[in-house]
Amino acid sequence: xxxxxxxxxxxxxxFINLLLALVVSGLVVLYIGESPLEAMAIMVRGSVGSAYxxxxxxxxxxxxxxxxxxxxxxxxxxxxxxGGEGQAxxxxxxxxxxxxxxxxxxxxxxxxxxxxxxxxxxxxWAAIPAYLQAKRGSHIVITTIMFNFIASxxxxxxxxxxxxxxxxxxxxxxxxxxxxxxxxAYDVAxxxxxxxxxxxxxxxVVALLACIGVWLLIWKTRLGYExxxxxxxxxxxxxxxxxxxxxxxxxxxxxxxxxxxxAINGVMGEAERLVIDPVQGAGFxxxxxxxxxxxxxxxxxxxxxxxGMLYQGGAELEFEMPAVSREMLLVIQALVILFTxxxxxxxxxxxxxxxxxxxxxx
Amino acid sequence: xxxxxxxxxxxxxxxxxFGPVQANKDISLHVRKxxxxxxxxxxxxxxxxLMSILYGFYKADAGEIxxxxxxxxxxxxxxxxxxxxxxxxxxxxxxxxxxxVENVIxxxxxxxxxxxxxxxARRILKELSDEYELHVDPDSVIEEISVGHQQRVEIxxxxxxxxxxxxxxxxxxxxTPAEADHLFRILNGxxxxxxxxxxxxxxxxxxxxxxxxxxxxxxxxxxxxVQTADTSPEELAELMVGRKVLxxxxxxxxxxxxxxxxxxxxxxxxDQKVERLKGISLQIRAGEILGIAGVAGNGQSELLEVLGGMxxxxxxSIAVNGEQIDLTGTSSDGQSRRARGxxxxxxxxxxxxxxxxxxxxxxxxxxxxHDPKYQKNRLFMDNAALKQDTAEKMERFDxxxxxxxxxxxxxxxxxxxxxxxxxxxxxxxxxLLIGQPTRGVDxxxxxxxxxxxxxxxxxxxxxxxxxxxxDEIMSLSDRIAVMFDGHIMxxxxxxxxxxxxxxxxxxxxxxxxx
Numbered sequence: 001x002x003x004x005x006x007x008x009x010x011x012x013x014x015f016i017n018l019l020l021a022l023v024v025s026g027l028v029v030l031y032i033g034e035s036p037l038e039a040m041a042i043m044v045r046g047s048v049g050s051a052y053x054x055x056x057x058x059x060x061x062x063x064x065x066x067x068x069x070x071x072x073x074x075x076x077x078x079x080x081x082x083g084g085e086g087q088a089x090x091x092x093x094x095x096x097x098x099x100x101x102x103x104x105x106x107x108x109x110x111x112x113x114x115x116x117x118x119x120x121x122x123x124x125w126a127a128i129p130a131y132l133q134a135k136r137g138s139h140i141v142i143t144t145i146m147f148n149f150i151a152s153x154x155x156x157x158x159x160x161x162x163x164x165x166x167x168x169x170x171x172x173x174x175x176x177x178x179x180x181x182x183x184x185a186y187d188v189a190x191x192x193x194x195x196x197x198x199x200x201x202x203x204x205v206v207a208l209l210a211c212i213g214v215w216l217l218i219w220k221t222r223l224g225y226e227x228x229x230x231x232x233x234x235x236x237x238x239x240x241x242x243x244x245x246x247x248x249x250x251x252x253x254x255x256x257x258x259x260x261x262x263a264i265n266g267v268m269g270e271a272e273r274l275v276i277d278p279v280q281g282a283g284f285x286x287x288x289x290x291x292x293x294x295x296x297x298x299x300x301x302x303x304x305x306x307x308g309m310l311y312q313g314g315a316e317l318e319f320e321m322p323a324v325s326r327e328m329l330l331v332i333q334a335l336v337i338l339f340t341x342x343x344x345x346x347x348x349x350x351x352x353x354x355x356x357x358x359x360x361x362x
Numbered sequence: 363x364x365x366x367x368x369x370x371x372x373x374x375x376x377x378x379x380f381g382p383v384q385a386n387k388d389i390s391l392h393v394r395k396x397x398x399x400x401x402x403x404x405x406x407x408x409x410x411x412l413m414s415i416l417y418g419f420y421k422a423d424a425g426e427i428x429x430x431x432x433x434x435x436x437x438x439x440x441x442x443x444x445x446x447x448x449x450x451x452x453x454x455x456x457x458x459x460x461x462x463v464e465n466v467i468x469x470x471x472x473x474x475x476x477x478x479x480x481x482x483a484r485r486i487l488k489e490l491s492d493e494y495e496l497h498v499d500p501d502s503v504i505e506e507i508s509v510g511h512q513q514r515v516e517i518x519x520x521x522x523x524x525x526x527x528x529x530x531x532x533x534x535x536x537x538t539p540a541e542a543d544h545l546f547r548i549l550n551g552x553x554x555x556x557x558x559x560x561x562x563x564x565x566x567x568x569x570x571x572x573x574x575x576x577x578x579x580x581x582x583x584x585x586x587x588v589q590t591a592d593t594s595p596e597e598l599a600e601l602m603v604g605r606k607v608l609x610x611x612x613x614x615x616x617x618x619x620x621x622x623x624x625x626x627x628x629x630x631x632x633d634q635k636v637e638r639l640k641g642i643s644l645q646i647r648a649g650e651i652l653g654i655a656g657v658a659g660n661g662q663s664e665l666l667e668v669l670g671g672m673x674x675x676x677x678x679s680i681a682v683n684g685e686q687i688d689l690t691g692t693s694s695d696g697q698s699r700r701a702r703g704x705x706x707x708x709x710x711x712x713x714x715x716x717x718x719x720x721x722x723x724x725x726x727x728x729x730x731x732h733d734p735k736y737q738k739n740r741l742f743m744d745n746a747a748l749k750q751d752t753a754e755k756m757e758r759f760d761x762x763x764x765x766x767x768x769x770x771x772x773x774x775x776x777x778x779x780x781x782x783x784x785x786x787x788x789x790x791x792x793x794l795l796i797g798q799p800t801r802g803v804d805x806x807x808x809x810x811x812x813x814x815x816x817x818x819x820x821x822x823x824x825x826x827x828x829x830x831x832x833d834e835i836m837s838l839s840d841r842i843a844v845m846f847d848g849h850i851m852x853x854x855x856x857x858x859x860x861x862x863x864x865x866x867x868x869x870x871x872x873x874x875x876x
Contacts, residue, residue: 220745222731222737228720232720233713236713236714236728239696239706239708240731241671241698241699
């Protein structure tokens with residue numbers, strides 16, 4: 001067998017990748033004259049050192065779980081859905097429509113309604129590029145990117161011209177009714193030390209359920225089987241009588257739906273209204289999360305947690321080390337993406353060799 | 363030759379490992395000057411690795427190469443060319459839209475300007491072509507000449523680079539019998555001019571026909587080198603496999619029943635919209651094997667693909683058990699075909715028949731994943747049932763290792779094919795489509811797969827066999843239809859025809875009534 005053990009594949013290699021990214025990031029911090037170790041300590045403390053930090057870290061992670069799962073599902077069908085950003089923005093629109101148009105009696109019902117609305121709007125936004133790919137062969141990467149811009153422009157138009165509260169200058173919807181407000185971590189578990197204003201809310205639970213759902217879908221259902229088969233070999237899928245158009249459409253609809261559901265966290269759980277740019281780059285981070293998580297729900301969860309830490313820890317770092325600017329944080333985050341995603345083979349090949357050599361020696 | 367004349371090629375103790383796999387183990391080989399030296403062995407025996415080392419694609423872990431008695435390190439293919447070694451690959455390395463002369467000088471241009479090289483090459487090619495009776499027009503475009511001609515261009519390319527030692531890797535795989543005969547005449551001509559030829563093949567008949575000496579490889583080792591005149595195909599087969607093998611297929615006469623498959627005037631295009639089936643009419647009865655002979659690329663693949671529901675037909679009709687089946691639209695896909703009792707072992711198991719990164723148990727349900735016995739309920743598949751089923755089928759079809767959790771890519775070619783064959787035959791289909799059943803399959807597995815096909819026939823099933831191996835068609839089929847350029851050139855009974863006649867039909871030549 002020409003393989004290394006599974007634990008090395010799923011744990012060791014991402015760990016080495018991450019370590020390399022941190023070392024190079026450390027050099028960058030050193031270059032601007034700050035102590036890398038201190039920066040590291042601030043980031044860790046800021047993200048997971050307090051209930052306050054955890055509240056933000058898990059809030060960000062919730063976003064990344066949804067967008068990461070979205071990319072992962074499409075990727076199992078070998079489709080690169082770059083459109084998470086736009087699909088999540090439309091998902092926000094769906095949440096806003098559901099929350100504003102129906103007088104919900106209780107948040108739990110509103111949450112179900114919002115899940116349906118967000119997923120439906122996100123899926124609808126993914127449906128057009130998916131159809132163009134399936135029927136016309138227009139490349140999904142190109143079309144989903146373009147749809148991000150269209151989504152952004154559409155949202156601005158709607159917020160300025162349709163949803164804006166009369167008399168208000170802010171391009172945002174009215175605040176959602178009190179009954180739709182999702183309980184946050186303080187409401188659910190005040191004894192854990194979360195503050196009353198922590199952004200972490202029950203959407204996190206929805207995200208965990210989505211992880212389980214995706215796992216069941218991909219590995220336990222016939223549809224998941226067909227999606228994976230199509231993703232590995234389109235010619236074999238045709239041989240088996242799997243309809244490529246159907247697989248492309250369904251996997252992209254699920255992907256778009258998951259992206260859309262990201263908006264529940266930010267729009268319904270945190271801002272409680274729809275603002276301009278409700279996604280804030282989480283759609284793109286989802287790509288890195290899915291890559292690093294090997295398109296597996298557990299991997300996606302762990303990678304989302306890591307990126308949540310990077311976001312929250314980065315914000316703290318920016319605050320406590322003025323020399324580290326916002327752009328510097330982007331550099332660090334980009335290095336993590338670069339090492340865990342794009343440069344994966346750089347580490348993988350030597351590690352594989354090492355394992356083979358060890359096996360031959362033993 | 364005298365005792366003092368050095369060998370053209372002498373390999374001493376060549377070893378090469380890929381990770382834990384020892385592809386070549388302490389191999390020594392002596393090739394006399396001016397001889398045709400055959401190398402036989404099953405897939406994975408290490409033939410290609412050895413030749414790749416000789417041609418500088420791989421570096422040996424240990425060992426020495428001597429060319430004409432001189433120790434010659436060959437770190438890359440440039441060094442091999444300098445040492446006078448030329449290689450004709452199984453898959454030609456030609457630029458399709460270049461002319462012959464342009465292909466020949468590619469990589470051997472004399473300077474920045476092309477014209478002087480081309481003029482010179484054209485003159486030399488003419489001489490070479492006449493000298494060795496290659497009959498190649500230097501100015502024809504590659505995509506417009508036949509496969510046999512293309513191969514001769516490859517040979518010319520090597521001669522133009524002053525190759526004294528020619529390595530041919532499975533050269534007859536794409537040739538008609540007549541083209542293969544022509545190739546062997548050319549090789550004999552080259553031999554008479556003092557060239558040394560190494561012929562790599564798995565076809566024992568060719569070894570017997572054309573070589574002077576033959577070396578047998580098995581599991582990375584050189585197991586024997588014998589004079590061809592002193593050996594027999596049976597002995598070579600035994601040396602290759604390591605045990606006695608049955609080269610002939612044992613089968614009782616067919617007992618044909620009702621018509622199962624009735625094809626009338628079937629037409630189909632490939633994905634380039636080129637018509638590949640130009641009005642095919644065929645019948646297959648229960649309990650008989652119809653073999654389709656033909657050189658690869660004459661429409662056999664498309665015939666299988668239309669019948670298996672992989673591509674739509676553009677005209678004609680197909681009836682299975684007397685019922686017309688859909689040729690276009692949603693009920694013409696692979697699922698509908700399977701529901702009609704048509705099983706399909708596709709020509710390319712790695713691209714079509716199997717999902718290589720899937721485990722054996724996932725592959726065992728492939729195409730039949732809608733089967734109710736693999737479903738737990740409306741939502742979930744019953745993976746446990748599928749695993750159980752897989753273990754039983756692997757047992758019955760002697761798949762090694764019988765591990766349902768091993769990924770398809772980690773099985774040998776023969777065992778991959780056994781997985782596909784097990785999956786399809788165990789569905790107990792009315793009609794089995796089987797393409798290239800033994801391509802890249804070791805001799806032991808060939809024997810097993812052939813037996814399974816015959817057994818299915820004897821159960822009264824109809825079988826459509828497509829193979830480019832004429833031997834296989836001749837020994838398995840109850841009737842043979844020959845395809846050429848999208849047409850059926852004629853049907854013959856194996857007992858009433860021979861390779862010569864089939865070869866002519868395969869080349870599109872009809873004598874009298876087809």
